[in-house]
Amino acid sequence: MNAFEPTLAASPGLPKSHQGDPVFAEPWQAEAFAMTVRLHEKGVFSWSEWAEALSHELYKPGRRADAGDYFDCWVAALSRLVTELSITSQEQLNDLTQSWQRAAEATPHGKPILLENDPGR
16 A cells, blocks of 8 residues: 555545556646645545535536546645635635746746746746
């Protein structure tokens, strides 16, 4: 059994390997996963609060049939949860998202995207 198994078992639809480890198609997915696990470990929210927030997103109408939007749902759930718990505001999340998008556009292909690359900062 891996270290994440008790909590991952409660995450409906999480892509997993044959060994039960999470599988990520993109680095941002692993980062979103790690942030969620870390916030839970720090006691910011319970796993049942997380499961409810994620389920809310996963069972919305219009989901992709192939579940290719699973981690988009994950990020939406995490964003909603941290705003509901007043950890951050929706405005702060929107500002950070826009900053990251500008940084991504200003970053040469193949280089890491850093917020410091945002020309608007």
